[in-house]
Amino acid sequence: MQSDVLTSWWIAAALVLALELFTGTFFLLLLALGLAAAGVAALLGAGSAAQTLTAALVGGGAMLALRAWRLRRRTAPGSATDPAQHLDLGLQVRVERWRDDGLAEVSHRGCTWTARLDAAEPPGRPGLHVIVGVDGTTLRLRALR
DSSP states (O other), rough: HHHHHHHHHHHHHHHHHHHHHOOOHHHHHHHHHHHHHHHHHHHHHHHHHHHHHHHOOOOHHHHHHHHHHHHHHTTTTTTTGGGOOTTTTEEEEEOOOOOOOSEEEEEETEEEEEEEEEEEESSOOEEEEEEEETTTTTTEEEEEE
């Protein structure tokens, strides 16, 4: 019975790993890692509850660690204002009209972008503005004086 359970964990890990190779989803790789850890727990003689807990803790913990790492990397200080990452910083755009919600639509590089004023700026007026940051698809602007 023990070898059947051990084999089941390894087969499940191999199937999830194969699925990961087709989809390219890194999270499935971490789930396969958890299933393989459960197989190791079965090899060491752990009970079925301990094996399942091992799969959940290793796979789930690895997924949570990856998610936390991605969030830290995405919100790293200065990434929105790093000229090496955003070649638009320092370029000028013309704001024709500010909407009531504090946003504007500007034309930049042949596309329409959503723009908002930088936090330190007073309420917006139409005219030339300089790009001081990029938050996703939103440009942060500062009025050109």
